[in-house]
Amino acid sequence: MASPKVAVVGAGVIGLSTALCITETCPSCSVTVLSDQFSPNTTSDVAAGMLIPHTYPDTPIHRQKQWFKETFTYLFDISNSAEASEAGIHLVSGWQIFKNTPREELPFWSDIVLGFRPMTEAELQKFPQHQFGQAFTTLKCDCPPYMLWLEKRLKATGTQMYTRKVADLWELHSEYDIVVNCTGMGAHQLVGDKQLFPVRGQVLKVHAPWVKQFIRDGDGLTYIYPGIHRVTLGGTREKGSWSLSPDAGTTRGIFDRCCSLEPSLQGAQDIEVKVGLRPSRQCVRVQREVLSQGGVKLPVVHNYGHGAGGFSVHRGTANEAAHLVEECISALQGSSSRAKL
Amino acid sequence: MRVAVIGAGVMGLSSALCIHEQFHGLVPSLELELYADRFTPHTTSDGAAGLWQPYLSDRGNLQETLWNKETFDYLLGHLHSPAAKEMGLFLISGYNLFTEPVPDPSWKNIVLGFRNLTPKELELFPGYSYGWFNTALMLEGRSYLPWLTNRLTERGVKFFHKKVESFQEVSGDGVDVVLNCSGMRAGALQPDPELQPGRGQIIKVLAPWLKHFIITHDLKSGTYNSPYVIPGSEFTVLGGVYQHGNWSEENSAKDHKSIWDSCCRLLPALQKAKIVTDWSGLRPARPSVRLERESIHLGNLQGEVIHNYGHGGFGITIHWGCAMAAAQLFGSLLQEKKQLATPPGPRL
Numbered sequence: 255m256a257s258p259k260v261a262v263v264g265a266g267v268i269g270l271s272t273a274l275c276i277t278e279t280c281p282s283c284s285v286t287v288l289s290d291q292f293s294p295n296t297t298s299d300v301a302a303g304m305l306i307p308h309t310y311p312d313t314p315i316h317r318q319k320q321w322f323k324e325t326f327t328y329l330f331d332i333s334n335s336a337e338a339s340e341a342g343i344h345l346v347s348g349w350q351i352f353k354n355t356p357r358e359e360l361p362f363w364s365d366i367v368l369g370f371r372p373m374t375e376a377e378l379q380k381f382p383q384h385q386f387g388q389a390f391t392t393l394k395c396d397c398p399p400y401m402l403w404l405e406k407r408l409k410a411t412g413t414q415m416y417t418r419k420v421a422d423l424w425e426l427h428s429e430y431d432i433v434v435n436c437t438g439m440g441a442h443q444l445v446g447d448k449q450l451f452p453v454r455g456q457v458l459k460v461h462a463p464w465v466k467q468f469i470r471d472g473d474g475l476t477y478i479y480p481g482i483h484r485v486t487l488g489g490t491r492e493k494g495s496w497s498l499s500p501d502a503g504t505t506r507g508i509f510d511r512c513c514s515l516e517p518s519l520q521g522a523q524d525i526e527v528k529v530g531l532r533p534s535r536q537c538v539r540v541q542r543e544v545l546s547q548g549g550v551k552l553p554v555v556h557n558y559g560h561g562a563g564g565f566s567v568h569r570g571t572a573n574e575a576a577h578l579v580e581e582c583i584s585a586l587q588g589s590s591s592r593a594k595l
Numbered sequence: 596m597r598v599a600v601i602g603a604g605v606m607g608l609s610s611a612l613c614i615h616e617q618f619h620g621l622v623p624s625l626e627l628e629l630y631a632d633r634f635t636p637h638t639t640s641d642g643a644a645g646l647w648q649p650y651l652s653d654r655g656n657l658q659e660t661l662w663n664k665e666t667f668d669y670l671l672g673h674l675h676s677p678a679a680k681e682m683g684l685f686l687i688s689g690y691n692l693f694t695e696p697v698p699d700p701s702w703k704n705i706v707l708g709f710r711n712l713t714p715k716e717l718e719l720f721p722g723y724s725y726g727w728f729n730t731a732l733m734l735e736g737r738s739y740l741p742w743l744t745n746r747l748t749e750r751g752v753k754f755f756h757k758k759v760e761s762f763q764e765v766s767g768d769g770v771d772v773v774l775n776c777s778g779m780r781a782g783a784l785q786p787d788p789e790l791q792p793g794r795g796q797i798i799k800v801l802a803p804w805l806k807h808f809i810i811t812h813d814l815k816s817g818t819y820n821s822p823y824v825i826p827g828s829e830f831t832v833l834g835g836v837y838q839h840g841n842w843s844e845e846n847s848a849k850d851h852k853s854i855w856d857s858c859c860r861l862l863p864a865l866q867k868a869k870i871v872t873d874w875s876g877l878r879p880a881r882p883s884v885r886l887e888r889e890s891i892h893l894g895n896l897q898g899e900v901i902h903n904y905g906h907g908g909f910g911i912t913i914h915w916g917c918a919m920a921a922a923q924l925f926g927s928l929l930q931e932k933k934q935l936a937t938p939p940g941p942r943l
Contacts, residue, residue, distance in 0.1 A: 334719055338864035344804040345719075347688040347730075368716050369728055377707050377730070380674070389708055391688075391716070391728075396804070464685040464828040466806045467730070482804045521680040 258283045258583050261426050263444075264436035264558070265289035265415065267298040267395070270404035271568045272436050272557050275576035277411040280583065286430070287408065290419040290440075293401035297438055300457060300530030301565060302479040302486035303342075303395035305329065306350070306470065307363050308563030312537035319362050321570025326366050328569045329393045339482075342399025346480060348468030349373055351387040351515075356472060359386075367392045381515065384471075394468075395565050396481045420444065424545060427552040432582045434555045434575060438533035441558045447539070450559055452531035454495035456504045458487040458512075460522035469515050474562075476511040478519070485522070487512040491562070493534075500527040535559030538567070540574045542582060553582040596625045596929075599765040601784070602776035603631035603754070605640040605736065605914045606903050608743035610774055613918035614925050615750050622929065629747070630765055632758035635740035639778055640910060642797065642876040644825035644832040645683065645735040646808055647912045650818055653701045656883045659909075660701045662916025667705050669915045670732050683738025683828065688730040689808030690716075692723035697814070699727075706731045720861065723811065731808075734911050735827055759784070762891050766898040772928060773891075773900045774921060779879040781904045787885070790905055793878035794841035795819060795834060796850040798858075802831040802868040811835070811861065819908055822857040830871060833858040837908070839880065846873040881905030886917055888924050899928055 260283050262273040273287050293299055307322050309315075333343040351373070364370040373387035381387070405415065420426065423444065426433050435441060442450045462485045470477040479486040487508055505527050513519045539559045545552040557575040560567060600611045611627055619625050635641050647670065649663045673679055674686065690712065703709040712726040720726070748754075759765055759777075762784060766773050775781060782790050805826040813821040819837035826832075835857060836850050851873055859865045885905045891898045903921045906913055 334863070336863040336866050339802070339804050339867045342804070344806060346806050347728075369710065369713055371708075371710065374708055463803065464680060464683075464733075466685065466687045466826065480806060517675045517677070518679050518685065520677065 255431065255583060255587050256282070258432060258586070259430045260285045260432045260434060260579060261430040262287045262434040262436055263289065263420050263423070264438060264440065265292045266296040266436065266438050267401065267404075267564055267568045268438065268557055268560060268571065269436035270401060270408065271572040272434055272575045273408055273413055274404060275569075275572040276434070276579050277408070277413060279576045279580055283579075283583075285408075285411070285413045287413060287415040288418045288420055289415075290417065292415070292417065293405070294398045296401070297530040297533070298401060298564065299397045300455065300528045301397065302457070302477075302481065302488070303397055303400065303565045304468065304479050305367070305393045305395075305566050307566040308561055309362070310535070310537050310561070310563070315362050318567065319366070321567035321574070322363050323366050324570035324573055325567055326393065329395065333393055337403070340399065341403040342396035342482060344394055344396070344482065345391055346394050346468050347389070347391040348470070349377065349387050349389050350470045350472055351378075351381050351384040352472040353384050355386040364388075364390070394479065394481060399482065423554060424547060424552065427545075427550060431586060432553045432555065432579055434557065434579060436557050438558055438560070439531045441533070441556070445556070447559075450533060450535050451494060452496050453534045453561060454490060454492035454497060454529065454531055455488065456490045456500060456508065456527065456529050458505060458508055459484040459526045459528060460487060460519070461524040462519055462522040464518065465516065471515070476508075476515060478512050478516055484526070487519070496531065498529050498531070500529055532561045533559055534561035538571060540571050540578070542578045553586065555579050555582060596622050597770045598625070598627050598772045598774060598925075599770045600627060600629040600774040600776060601631070601759050601765065602778055602904075603629060603634045604638040604776065604778050605740065605910050606778065606906065606917065607631065607774070607776035608740060608747065609914050609918040610776055610903055610921045611752060612743055612746055613915075613922040614774070615747070615752065617922050618925065618929070619750070627747070627752040628755060628770075629752055630755045630757050630759050632756070634754070634756065635744065636737055638736075638740065639876045639879070640736045640740060642795070642874045643736050643911055644797070644827060644834070645733050645739070645911055646687070646825050647732040647734065648810070649700070649702050649909050649912050650907075651697070651700050651812065654882065659884060659913060662913045662920065663702060663909070664705045665916035665919060666913055667732065670734060674732075678742070681738065682742045683733070683735030685733050685828070686730055687733050687806075687808055687826070688728065690720070690726055690728055690810070692720050692726040692809065692811045694723060694725070694813070696725045733827065736911070762898065762900055766891070771899065771932070772925065773898060775900050775902045776904060778904055778906075779877045781879070781885075781902070790879060790881050791840055792842050793819070793880035793907060794836065794838040794843060794875065795878055795908070796836045796846060796854065796873060796875045797832050797834040798851060798854055798873050799830040799832060799871040800865070800868040801871060802826065802865060804864070805831055805862075809861065822854065822861050824858055824862060824865070831868065833865070837878070842877065844875050844877065846875050878908045879905055880907040884913070884917065886920050888928065901925060901928075
């Protein structure tokens with residue numbers, strides 16, 4: 255197969271980074287990205303893009319750690335280069351605080367982020383309701399800059415990108431040799447995955463440029479993440495809610511909770527409310543599958559279900575998906591040479 | 596009781612506020628007048644980035660370390676107040692970088708979360724093999740000085756835009772005490788060979804992705820003669836010049852290039868930062884801060900001067916401790932003049 259034609263469906267952080275990895279591992283591939291939405295209208299654009307992993311219950315920890323490590327290393331190198339500001343990648347330090355000391359004081363990722371240590375008594379005085387905390391430095395992927403930077407890198411490799419609503423993966427079988435499914439929440443409908451469920455998140459993006467530190471409550475519900483131009487205030491984790499409409503009461507709640515951790519946010523300006531549906535699953539689906547109809551086969555590589563942890567593991571899962579695409583190509587080449595006999 | 600304050604930088608304004616806060620209730624006749632030829636945004640304090648950080652060495656001045664601590668604790672206590680944003684006060688973390696191991700600084704237990712850098716962190720800064728990470732405070736002059744000015748105006752303090760040529764000029768006509776916060780120009784009021792300019796130049800840029808301060812140190816070339824990057828609420832300050840004895844307040848193209856090149860080497864992403872403006876200022880450098888009383892003869896009258904100048908490149912860092920000390924000297928002065936029956940303190 256001289257130039258395998260690969261379609262990547264989905265243009266969120268997973269779709270774009272997977273497409274980019276495929277161009278890197280398989281330079282002879284012709285890659286096309288198809289999506290009904292592009293930045294700034296993807297779920298990824300709502301996320302703060304903080305590299306603080308979510309733990310998937312059914313994915314082995316060593317695999318999650320490997321994904322996070324690859325992602326962190328990749329972004330660390332970009333943040334250290336002249337491209338950092340264009341790519342929207344920057345370091346940010348801060349605190350994760352707990353009202354009650356957690357069972358697991360050392361999360362699996364503590365040796366991957368920078369300078370991880372327990373908070374001192376003096377630091378905890380800032381948070382009278384909280385008994386324990388962790389201080390560390392991590393990375394943030396600001397969107398849309400990161401998404402636009404990925405798109406630019408893709409265009410430079412000759413990758414085409416089209417706005418197109420794919421109703422059924424099979425519809426691509428005549429135009430493409432391999433399909434990569436990075437549709438996030440869309441996979442619920444597209445491939446009928448009932449294990450995939452939304453976890454609704456509402457956030458506020460505000461102008462508060464004096465906030466230089468992140469603060470996250472270990473319960474995951476309240477967080478303050480300073481980005482390049484805006485600070486993301488969160489949030490909610492509403493399992494099973496499909497609503498994309500901002501809720502005014504929720505906005506008030508988020509603002510109040512964040513102000514109680516960082517009172518200076520009372521002076522925040524230009525409050526913008528956004529909603530995203532985290533495409534959640536007990537384990538991320540990075541897997542090969544072969545669709546067949548009437549003797550015709552279509553290899554598919556799935557890469558979706560990253561829930562709350564998309565940014566944290568995106569490059570690691572993209573690498574894995576790209577390797578699965580390589581396997582698909584080998585399988586196709588093997589079967590085509592068999593067909594010649 | 597009339598008090599004339601000379602200087603409207605961070606020292607003049609904060610000392611005036613401190614004295615007024617502590618004594619106006621006890622001395623009903625207290626009137627404060629503030630004289631300066633430069634007001635915000637044209638003072639030396641306005642050019643400072645506003646980062647709370649003392650020099651690496653306390654030069655044997657333990658009193659200064661205490662004043663630094665008082666200032667940090669005072670500001671930390673105000674972090675959650677509604678005034679914090681208006682004051683230009685916020686937390687910021689960052690890096691101090693060295694090419695060799697150095698002893699911990701006097702302020703390691705004053706700041707929050709002080710620790711050494713890990714090997715991974717040092718990968719971010721090629722050429723540097725040792726360093727510290729800590730969380731400190733920013734107090735931006737462009738916000739703090741106007742805030743202080745507003746507090747003083749509310750309290751009825753009068754401001755006079757005037758270049759004061761002598762203590763006598765302000766202390767005649769019923770002024771009992773002069774508070775000398777004239778910073779770099781103190782030598783014009785009373786010769787002081789120990790006070791010398793430590794000229795600094797900075798470049799203000801837009802680099803909103805930067806969330807940490809980075810201060811490099813070259814132990815051979817001395818304090819502030821090595822690149823530093825300090826992100827503020829709007830602008831990021833690039834610097835790294837300290838020229839002892841240089842009185843020029845003009846921007847130097849050579850210094851600009853040196854600062855720009857060395858900061859971009861430190862942080863390649865800065866090449867994409869938009870340059871806004873350059874600024875030069877004279878740090879009022881002295882082997883130690885001059886904070887003391889002096890009796891001055893004015894014809895056949897006696898006047899009292901409280902000196903509070905010579906804070907070099909750590910004015911913001913030390914200001915409140917010095918303001919409190921100046922207020923204490925004022926209190927002892929009042930006691931001597933029997934203006935106060937008892938010193939301020941808990942009532943029995």
